[in-house]
Amino acid sequence: MTGHFGSIGVAEGSKVTEALATDRDRFEKLAADLRIYAEVLTKAADEHPDAMTDDMRMNEGEPMEGGILGSRKKINAKAMSAEHAFHMMLQTCTSCHSKFRAK
Secondary structure, X not given: OOOOOOOOOXXXXXXXXXXXXXXXXXXXXHHHHHHHHHHHHHHHHHHOOOOOOHHHOOOOOOOOOOOOOOOOOOOOHHHOOHHHHHHHHHXXXXXXXXXXXXX
């Protein structure tokens, strides 16, 4: 992600805002989080290509990582279910688009 969005207006018709230049650290953090969630989902899909199994579901008491606006701790991908990674990925996409994408 950080390579693809290396500068404002990288691609024709890009909707990247100036916030990418002024808050690059936040963008890079969101991109790093997104990579972790994608790795969790990739591993789960490789291990269970045909169905979502019980071990892929969120576990009771699984840490919620602070949500969209909360402070986030270091992500423990090994303890994260695929379902939780999917929800966190959606939140990360939403956070990034709301900050760095033109309406």
